[in-house]
Structure formats: structure tokens, C-alpha cells
Amino acid sequence: MAPRCSWMWRLPRCPLLGRNLSTTRRLGAGRSLSSKSPTPQICVVGSGPAGFYTAQHLLKHHSEAIVDIYEKLPVPFGLVRFGVAPDHPEVKNVINTFTQTARSERCNFLGNVTVGRDVTVEELQRAYHAIVLSYGAEDKKELGIPGEKLPGVYSARDFVGWYNGLPDNRYLSPDLSSETAVILGQGNVALDIARMLLSPLELLEKTDVAQPALEALSQSRVKKVWLVGRRGPLQVAFTIKELREMINLPGTRPIYDPSDFQGLGDILKDLPRPRKRLTELLVKSALEEPGEKEAVRRAQCTREWGLRFFRSPIAVLPSEDGKRASGVRLSVTRLEGSGESAVSVPTGETEDMPCGLIFSSIGYRSVPISPGVPFLPRQGIIPNSMGRVLGAPAGLYCSGWVKRGPTGVITTTMTDSFDTAQSLLEDLKSGALNLSNSRPGASAIRELLLLRGVDPVSFSDWEKIDAVETAQGLKVGKPREKILNTEEMLQLVSR
Incomplete structure (x- = not known):
């Protein structure tokens, strides 16, 4: 290679000799x-x-x-x-x-x-x-709770990077041997992870998913995924497109607690249009009886996913030998305020959710x-x-x-x-x-x-x-x- 000349901060004094001749x-x-x-x-x-x-x-x-x-x-x-x-x-x-x-x-x-x-x-x-x-x-946000460093707990950022082929995450090797997974968060990334965990392999094989991830997902035992949010249906952060995809995911059915959606139909008219359409779909999916064709489809599904509202993680529970995660302890919350600005506050009640696979999807940083x-x-x-x-x-x-x-x-x-x-x-x-x-x-x-x-x-x-x-x-x-x-x-x- 020809020698490169020195430069000064004022003017480039010589032609640039680099890999690209133009x-x-x-x-x-x-x-x-x-x-x-x-x-x-x-x-x-x-x-x-x-x-x-x-x-x-x-x-x-x-x-x-x-x-x-x-x-x-x-x-x-x-x-x-x-x-x-x-x-x-x-x-x-x-x-x-x-x-x-x-x-x-x-x-x-x-x-x-x-x-x-x-x-x-x-x-x-x-x-x-x-x-x-x-x-x-x-970077990723930390949960800041006891047990979050236990094996079986992963950040959404790392998991997404792993299945998308990010070099930094190629050695992640998540343990997918648990039948139940919990995702802490209710945004689009959380739904992406749930969809990746539950999608039929024949759908993923046609995508650019990283090959090690495809091989691991082919051996996954995950059959149920819970998406946990500290607030309610009116505050979910995912979009209607992502929700519709999840509801119609082949081989998978949604599960809801109808009580979470009671009364929402009365306030739909006052919601901004994007939030109104999203909430309408949630209410319809949760409270209306599915048509005959959809009912048959859901009955044949072997995998399922659900939304758990008014819950905030306070600890990851260890297994008996203390070597890995076996569940998550949730604080039951209630809302103060309304709409997008509503704040969740603890009620003092707690609930334990057994699982062997936990994802923290509370945002990037x-x-x-x-x-x-x-x-x-x-x-x-x-x-x-x-x-x-x-x-x-x-x-x-x-x-x-x-x-x-x-x-x-x-x-x-x-x-x-x-x-x-x-x-x-x-x-x-x-x-x-x-x-x-x-x-x-x-x-x-x-x-x-x-x-x-x-x-x-x-x-x-x-x-x-x-x-x-x-x-x-x-x-x-x-x-x-x-x-x-x-x-x-x-x-x-x-x-």
C-alpha cells in the first residue's frame, strides 16, 4: 500500500488512499x-x-x-x-x-x-x-429485585439480540426446558419474544432468524407464556398490529381474565383513536365468544399465552437447591389516576407465579x-x-x-x-x-x-x-x- 500522508486539522493536503478507490x-x-x-x-x-x-x-x-x-x-x-x-x-x-x-x-x-x-x-x-x-x-434496564441474576432470567434485549444474530449475544444459550415462561413487560418487544417462543417452527424456518436460535427453539418445551404488566389494559404499550398477530398465531390460543376488561366498553368513545382501536380488540377478544371456526381452532391449540395485569415483580424465586429461577413473586397493584398517566401503587398483596424462564422486558437504556x-x-x-x-x-x-x-x-x-x-x-x-x-x-x-x-x-x-x-x-x-x-x-x- 502506498504511504499515507500526514494531515492537519485545517485542510486535507493529500488524496485519501483507502480501500474504496472512489x-x-x-x-x-x-x-x-x-x-x-x-x-x-x-x-x-x-x-x-x-x-x-x-x-x-x-x-x-x-x-x-x-x-x-x-x-x-x-x-x-x-x-x-x-x-x-x-x-x-x-x-x-x-x-x-x-x-x-x-x-x-x-x-x-x-x-x-x-x-x-x-x-x-x-x-x-x-x-x-x-x-x-x-x-x-x-444497554438494558435492570429490574432491581432479588434473584434477577439467577440462571433462567434473561433480559429481553439479550434474547432479541440472540435470535437476531447480534454478535455480542451469540453465546447466550437460553434454557428453554421450562413449560411456562413469564415476560415482565407488555410492549411490542414482549410480544415479539412471546411470538418467537410459541411460533410453529415451519414459520421461523423461512425467516432470517439466527441458526443457533432456530435450533434451540426447535427443542423448546415452552407451551405457555404470560406477559405481566404493572398497570391495566388501558396502559399496555404494544400496538394493535402486534396484538392481532398474537391473537391469530397458529397453534396458539389467548387466555384472559374477563374481569380485567369489565366496564372498558363504556369508556371507549372517549379514548384517542389508536388506543380506542387497540382496546376494542382486547375487549372483543377477551369478552366475546369466538365464532365456530375460531372456537374449533382454539380447542386444537397446544400452546397458549395470556396477559396478567396489575402485577409488579418484587423477587425472582429460587429453586429448592438455589441454583436457578423457579418463579416470580408479584406485588398486586392498583392504579392512581387514569389513562396514560395512571400510576401503579402496591396494595400489599402478593402472588407467586411458578415458571422456569423469565424475561425482563422493561425497556432499553x-x-x-x-x-x-x-x-x-x-x-x-x-x-x-x-x-x-x-x-x-x-x-x-x-x-x-x-x-x-x-x-x-x-x-x-x-x-x-x-x-x-x-x-x-x-x-x-x-x-x-x-x-x-x-x-x-x-x-x-x-x-x-x-x-x-x-x-x-x-x-x-x-x-x-x-x-x-x-x-x-x-x-x-x-x-x-x-x-x-x-x-x-x-x-x-x-x-
Whole structure:
């Protein structure tokens, strides 16, 4: 390889010699030399939906900006790849749009780069005019109760990562030998887990579920799944689409306590439309007698799932030998207030629920990325106003879950990310962002990474990985067979 030249923070003095021969042209290195206004150099940290939607909006609405996307894994797309359930391929179609963004002449993907370890935020600030932090919520919330570390207790985040092929979770090896599983939480992720545990194997075999997970699920003895929530039917966090899928899951029937739904029909008219439709479906499923065809179907089912309301976990119960979980102790709760703002309070009663498999699905959590970036640990977000980071110099922004918390669906993230990108564009137009000096962008960061022994993965490198995964999947009738080891990914792109 030809020697790389040194760089200064002001101007890129030499062509970039990297793996992708078109990179020099894509970076626009030199356009700023002949222009009165230097080319805006922008970087986005995180290649999930928030990162790609932010980049998409910036590239669409600014004809000169260069946008570089940094990702700690060698592969892009974040939760679209590692969070969306394997049996929801239609949700993953957004990858096609993200791919078009990444192939733009003014966009660069730099995978296998961990911001905060391989390169600091402060170094990025010296190389770019603006930085958008879109690194999501990569940690999990703890239950904070006795026994939660016992074998048989798993976080929803780890389990989802395991069946979706996230390299960090490939060794999870959950014990699925219990007939009853309890999921603590009543959101979409909780329903995803329940559906994965109860789905007929022939449905999962056609998805991109990780092969070790498929093999383990084929041996699973789980026949009943309870989803436990501390509040009531009017506060469940899942969506109507997910609920309808669960109600109609082949080979599985729902079980309800009709008393949980008494009187809800009287208040339906006063509910906001999305909550009204969801509650109508819950009430209909719980209180109305199923039709003859559905009744026959349910009678033939060998698996079941149910919703348990007004219960909050206070301890995981150990087995007699103390070596694993054998159940969960629940505090019976009641509500104070109404609607979305209702708060659960303990009544003093408790209830034990026997089970050998427990999932904590109480949410994800963002973590600080740098001591120099303001962070609110209690809320788990970066303080911001319309995406502009508060308490930080101009030029620092955030989008996605690290901006608003781990809530909403992909379309929520799209709107949120467009808002952040628009704030950045407004600051470019108003002069709030200083463009008086050129910034070297990715060329400077690549030099730093080279000195530190870090070899970034380009988007064309990812496409090599994608081609191998797709070819391997085709052999077994799956959309792809995910590579679970980052070292194997890097070996593919170094050939």
C-alpha cells in the first residue's frame, strides 16, 4: 500500500488512499478550496434508523454537504437488523432506502469504528463542522429485585439480540426446558419474544432468524407464556398490529381474565383513536365468544399465552437447591389516576407465579458516550432542544432514542430524525454553525484510525458480507444466514 500522508486539522493536503478507490471523489476533498464557503462536513454516529434517516434528510436538502456515518459493528442498520423480529420482513424493507442513502456520492459508511474508544467525540469535533449522535439505547434496564441474576432470567434485549444474530449475544444459550415462561413487560418487544417462543417452527424456518436460535427453539418445551404488566389494559404499550398477530398465531390460543376488561366498553368513545382501536380488540377478544371456526381452532391449540395485569415483580424465586429461577413473586397493584398517566401503587398483596424462564422486558437504556457530552442519567438521554445538544458548543446534535428515550416505532424515529436534521440545516443557513474554516472530515479520521490499528469497513465491504449471507440463506430457504462473528465478517472484507 502506498504511504499515507500526514494531515492537519485545517485542510486535507493529500488524496485519501483507502480501500474504496472512489472515496477521494466522494469526500469532496478540494471542493472547499475553490469555494467561498467550505463544504459542510457532517458526521453521524450510529447507523440504525435514526442515523440513516438523519443522513437521508441532510443529503436531500443540502446539495453540497458530505455526511459520514460511523458504526461500531462491521455491518449497518442497527435495530432494523438486530431488533426487528425475524418474522417481520416487511419492516426491514426500509433497508432498501438506507442502502440508497449509503450509496450517495456524498455519503461514507465507516463501520468497525467505536466512537469513544477508537476515536473520541472531541476528535470528531475537530474534523467536522457538525456531529449528530444517533447511537441509540444499547444497554438494558435492570429490574432491581432479588434473584434477577439467577440462571433462567434473561433480559429481553439479550434474547432479541440472540435470535437476531447480534454478535455480542451469540453465546447466550437460553434454557428453554421450562413449560411456562413469564415476560415482565407488555410492549411490542414482549410480544415479539412471546411470538418467537410459541411460533410453529415451519414459520421461523423461512425467516432470517439466527441458526443457533432456530435450533434451540426447535427443542423448546415452552407451551405457555404470560406477559405481566404493572398497570391495566388501558396502559399496555404494544400496538394493535402486534396484538392481532398474537391473537391469530397458529397453534396458539389467548387466555384472559374477563374481569380485567369489565366496564372498558363504556369508556371507549372517549379514548384517542389508536388506543380506542387497540382496546376494542382486547375487549372483543377477551369478552366475546369466538365464532365456530375460531372456537374449533382454539380447542386444537397446544400452546397458549395470556396477559396478567396489575402485577409488579418484587423477587425472582429460587429453586429448592438455589441454583436457578423457579418463579416470580408479584406485588398486586392498583392504579392512581387514569389513562396514560395512571400510576401503579402496591396494595400489599402478593402472588407467586411458578415458571422456569423469565424475561425482563422493561425497556432499553442509552449510555453516555463521552465526558464532554452532556447526559441525563435518570432519563437516559442527551439534553437537547429540537436535537441541538444543550450545554455543548454549537455543532453537536442528537437524534433517535438517545434524544427522546427508547420509545416509538421506526416511523417515530424517522420524524424525530428529520426534525434534528432540519435543525442542523437551519443552523447552516443562519450562520449559527461556523463554516469559515474547512474541516477534513473522514480523511483525517481515517489517518487517526490507521495509526491506531483500526481498519474501517466501507459500505462496499458490507455489500460483500451481505452477498455471502444472502447466498448462504438461499441454500436453506432463508432470506439470509447471518454471520454471527465480527472476526469472520472482517476476514471476508479483507480478502
